[in-house]
Amino acid sequence: MADLLEVAGVQSGYGMMQALWGIDLNVAPGETVLLLGANSAGKTTLLRTLIGLLPCWHGSITFDGERIETLRPDQRIRRGIAFMSELGVFPTLTIDENIALGGYFLPDAQVRQRKERLFGLFPDLAAKRRDAAGSLSGGQRKMLGIAKVLIAEPRLLLMDEPSSGLAPVFVKQVIDVLRNSIGHGTALLIAEQNVAFLELADRGYLIDHGKVRLSGTRAELEASDAVREAYFGL
Ligand code: ATP
Numbered sequence: 236m237a238d239l240l241e242v243a244g245v246q247s248g249y250g251m252m253q254a255l256w257g258i259d260l261n262v263a264p265g266e267t268v269l270l271l272g273a274n275s276a277g278k279t280t281l282l283r284t285l286i287g288l289l290p291c292w293h294g295s296i297t298f299d300g301e302r303i304e305t306l307r308p309d310q311r312i313r314r315g316i317a318f319m320s321e322l323g324v325f326p327t328l329t330i331d332e333n334i335a336l337g338g339y340f341l342p343d344a345q346v347r348q349r350k351e352r353l354f355g356l357f358p359d360l361a362a363k364r365r366d367a368a369g370s371l372s373g374g375q376r377k378m379l380g381i382a383k384v385l386i387a388e389p390r391l392l393l394m395d396e397p398s399s400g401l402a403p404v405f406v407k408q409v410i411d412v413l414r415n416s417i418g419h420g421t422a423l424l425i426a427e428q429n430v431a432f433l434e435l436a437d438r439g440y441l442i443d444h445g446k447v448r449l450s451g452t453r454a455e456l457e458a459s460d461a462v463r464e465a466y467f468g469l
Contacts, residue, residue, distance in 0.1 A: 239390060240297070241296075242259060243295045245281070245296065245304075246258075247280055247289050247290065248292065253292075255277050255281055255445045257446065258277075260440055262391065262422050262424055266423075267422070268436060268438050269439035269453075270282075270424060270440050271427060271430065271432075272442040273428055274428065276428075276444065277446075278427075279426065281442070282393045282395050282424070284296075285318075285424075286308050286312075286318040287303075298314055309340075315390035317384040317391070318393045318395070319383075319395060319397070321396050322380075323376065323383065324368045324379045326367060327368075328367065329368065330360050333368050333379055334353060334360075334379070334382050334383050337382075337383035337384055349386050356382075356412075357382050360375065360379055363375075378409070378412060380397075381412060390422065392424070396426055397409050397425065397427070397432075398431070406429060407431075410432065413425075430462070436456075438451065439451065439453065441459075441465075
């Protein structure tokens with residue numbers, strides 16, 4: 236099957252500061268791919284470049300056969316890409332409003348319908364739908380961030396560190412929610428430094444100093460010395 240996302244030789248950074256040095260990476264339709272890397276490895280920079288919040292200095296980004304590296308973020312979103320940042324939600328808006336925002340480009344009736352389905356998946360959020368998102372716990376906020384991107388039913392979901400700021404018990408919940416709520420039509424690219432997310436992944440890439448150091452299937456990564464030393468403390 237042709238890849239949904241093809242990233243070839245991508246370079247990017249901030250002003251004079253280059254952070255990505257030629258990234259090659261692919262995601263097939265419906266596949267879950269983990270982008271594993273330590274602090275400052277370049278994970279956030281890559282996801283922001285893929286969604287168009289940072290310019291692609293060099294290389295190409297192809298989504299569903301179309302070159303997208305010069306498109307604006309909203310144009311990429313309309314083609315079926317969604318981005319969940321580490322923060323993810325607007326604390327002063329209600330839970331209902333946050334979820335609706337994720338579907339801002341959809342017809343109102345569709346937003347209402349999908350919202351009800353999502354509330355079925357996230358009963359904790361349904362119970363508090365009129366409350367401000369700022370009143371939620373860290374774990375619940377992360378669930379809201381996920382619901383907010385799922386309402387768009389993206390073909391590719393880019394997630395930046397869904398585990399950040401969460402206690403291990405909530406990390407496990409996030410992993411379970413992702414496993415149960417992501418339909419087969421959605422491919423996932425998850426940037427993480429928490430190796431627990433490998434259990435969700437079909438394949439993964441280890442990035443370091445803005446370069447891909449290693450890539451392989453979940454089993455290959457689990458068996459690799461580089462991953463075991465850096466992430467399993469073995
Ligand atoms: P983290 O887990 O800490 O978010 P990361 O893998 O997402 O790490 P990036 O945030 O992409 O890493 O950072 C890659 C490099 O870019 C680092 O050297 C970082 O210091 C630098 N960097 C990140 N954001 C900026 C910025 N706004 N301005 C300048 N340099 C930045």
